[in-house]
Amino acid sequence: MTRCTADDDRTTVQTNDWTSIDDAMEVLGTWQRRALLAELFDVRTATVDELVEALAATGPRERTGRDEIRIRLLHADLPKLAAAGIVRLDRDDATVALVGEQRRVRHLLDGIPWR
Secondary structure, three states: OEEEEEEOOEEEEEEOOOOOHHHHHHHOOOHHHHHHHHHHHHHOEEEHHHHHHHHHHHOOOOOOOHHHHHHHHHHHHHHHHHHOOOEEEEOOOOEEEEOOOOHHHHHHHHOOOOO
């Protein structure tokens, strides 16, 4: 599906456009990734701190602490989305940006409840 390499503190992604439903379900498989993408579709670029705050405000009733959200973002969710070619994480300035239009992702996300 994808190959991800690290150059300095930026994630560089070489991807084959993921088309299988299994790939899509793996990438969109958690409420946190779906909420993260919904936020990025609104703002296009955000800092990690802004994403942590947005996720803390929209999470499930058994809210997860901000530290837990940050750890999951940096070590699980953002690397998964970067490897799929959906986002770019710049660790130098702690920003996350959508890569390209991502029409297919938006279409899939629209059909899946993100909570």
